[in-house]
Amino acid sequence: MDSQARPQLTDRADAALPERITRSAAARRGEPVADITAWVQRRRREVDFTVRRIAFDELDGWSFSPETGNLVHRSGRFFTVQGLRVSTGEHPDRLSWHQPIIAQPEVGILGVLAREFDGVLHFLMQAKMEPGNPGLVQISPTVQATYSNYTKIHKGADVRYLEYFTDSSRGRVLSDVLQSEHGSWFWRKRNRNMVVEVTDPVPDHEDFRWLTLGQIHELLHHDNTVNFDARSALAGLHRGVGSRALHSDTELLSWLAARRSVTPITGVPVSLADIPGWTRDAYSIHRDDERYFHVMAVSVRAGNREVAAWTQPLLEPNDQGLVAFLTRTFDGVPHVLVSARAEAGFSDAEFGPTVQCVPRNHAHLPAGEQPPFLDLVRSAPPSRIRYSALHSEEGGRFLNAVSRYLVVEATQSEAPVQEPPEFRWVSHDQLAAFTRYSHYVSAQARTLLMCLNTLAA
Structure with missing residues (x-):
């Protein structure tokens, strides 16, 4: 008799999960959305929230390092505002610049608890205050915490429900991946994006x-x-993969690998005090223009x-x-036009939106030097705008960072099947x-994917 226990194999994927996600996406009964938004408004009123602009010398625990010129916390943790010299492309001397950037090497947790009620998956969402959010309080994950926060470097209270994401025995992982964040403003920043399902009751709050x-x-x-x-x-939850698309997965991965090879991103940390074209005064560090x-x-x-x-x-x-996907349907399968998006804080290009920019930053350029498809997206008639809403970016590090997110139906003449070299058609399922x-779908593209899901529900 074999003295060793027989190996137990398991399915490589949860065959039931896509259908469960689809059922949850279709479920809009129960608490009306108006009641949910009223709850958020009530939390804004009932809790003491204030955010006030101050001078740098009023910061408590933060200072400009005499050695590096960088803006640092006395604990050596949380994050640092440093300088960065950036170059991209095959000819880095032609495309290079200097900028401040946030360096936060530790990995935080963005975790959502899931639980089934009456046969439908529900997700435990938080009305959370972040100082940079418009309106301050927005609907957030169950846990949204940096490593410094949940190890209590700030000597504050425990992070509620954190144990469900740090103790694997408490639930079943539905999604878990390290994702990049906003590469134009974060240097190599990653967070652990998790969805964990539980079966036992969870304390209310x-x-x-x-x-x-x-x-x-x-x-x-x-x-x-x-x-x-x-x-x-939540973008990491999807309803299965369709079998048909304009390009195979291998073709898309090969295209992205080729774009990465000809668009290398080189970032060299430099002193915040020494970046050309930027000035520091009592209240801000800003570009001279x-x-x-x-x-x-x-x-x-x-x-x-x-x-x-x-x-x-x-x-x-x-x-x-302004952040947008152009969309077209090919032989009954909806696709979006992604770009190979290279940003200062990325290690490599990622699948990004068709258009992602602040239009004002390009207003001085002639039409031929504007971002591709920007004019098309801005001039789209209402009849071809399938989705439009304002969404803010990460409110713990960015103030009033708001973009108009759009999904725009394109015509054959505007966005042909044969794409420009830096773009590819990708099906929603792909x-x-x-x-x-990790490091395949950018932060803004993940938001747009969630926006696409609202159209498919």
Whole structure:
């Protein structure tokens, strides 16, 4: 008799999960969306939230390092605002620049708890305050915490429900992947995006509600309501992969590998005090021409956070952004036009939106040097705009970073089957499948994928 236990094989994928996700996306019964938005508004009123701009010398625990000139915390943790010299492409001397960037090497957790009620998956979402959010409170993941926060470097309270994401015995993982964040403003930043299903009851709290995917999809049609971290974490849930597309997965991966090889990204950290074209005064670090963004400081009070009051730097864009997918249907299969998006803080190009920019930053350029498809997206008639809403970016590090997210139906003449070299048509199912892997689908493209899901529900 064999003395060793027989190996137990398991299915490589959960065959039932796509159907369960589809059922949750179709479920909009129960608590009306108006009641959910009223709950968010009520939390904004009932909890003491204030954000006030301050001078850099009013920061508590933050200072400009005399050695590097970088803006650092006295603990050596949280994050640093440093300088970066960037070059991209085969001829880096032709495309290079300097900028401030946020360096936060630790990996945080963006975690959503899932539980089945009456045969339908629900997700535990939080009404969470972030100092950079328009309206301050938005619908967020169950857990949204940096490593410094959940190891209590700030000496604050415990992060509620954290144990479900750090102790694998407490639930079943439905999605778990390290994803990049906003590469134009973060240096090599990654977060662990997780969805964990539990079967036992979870303690209630007034800042948390169980919602179906269908309810979350409805909320995505409301401006500045579902925060970036929730959009990112839930983008990793998809309803299975269709078998047909304009390009095979291998063709798309080969194309992206080729684009990465001819668009290398080189970033060299430099002193924040020494970046040309940028000036520091008492209240901000900004470009001399006032384009792109500036770095500033705030004082925060938040009655329901792990720490009730603190100060910190934030990065503030100079204007509203525009992020869009062009979409077409080929032989009954919907596709979007992705770009090979290279950003300063990325290690490699990723699948990105068709258009992603702050139009004001390009207003001085002649038409031929504007971002591809920008004019097409901006001039699209309402009849061809399939989705439109304002969404803010990561509110813990960026102030009033809001973009108009659009899905625009394109014609054959506007966006032909034969793509420009830096673009490819990708089916919705393909894009969703690529979110299972790190560094393939950019932060803004993950939000657009969630927006596409609202149309398919």
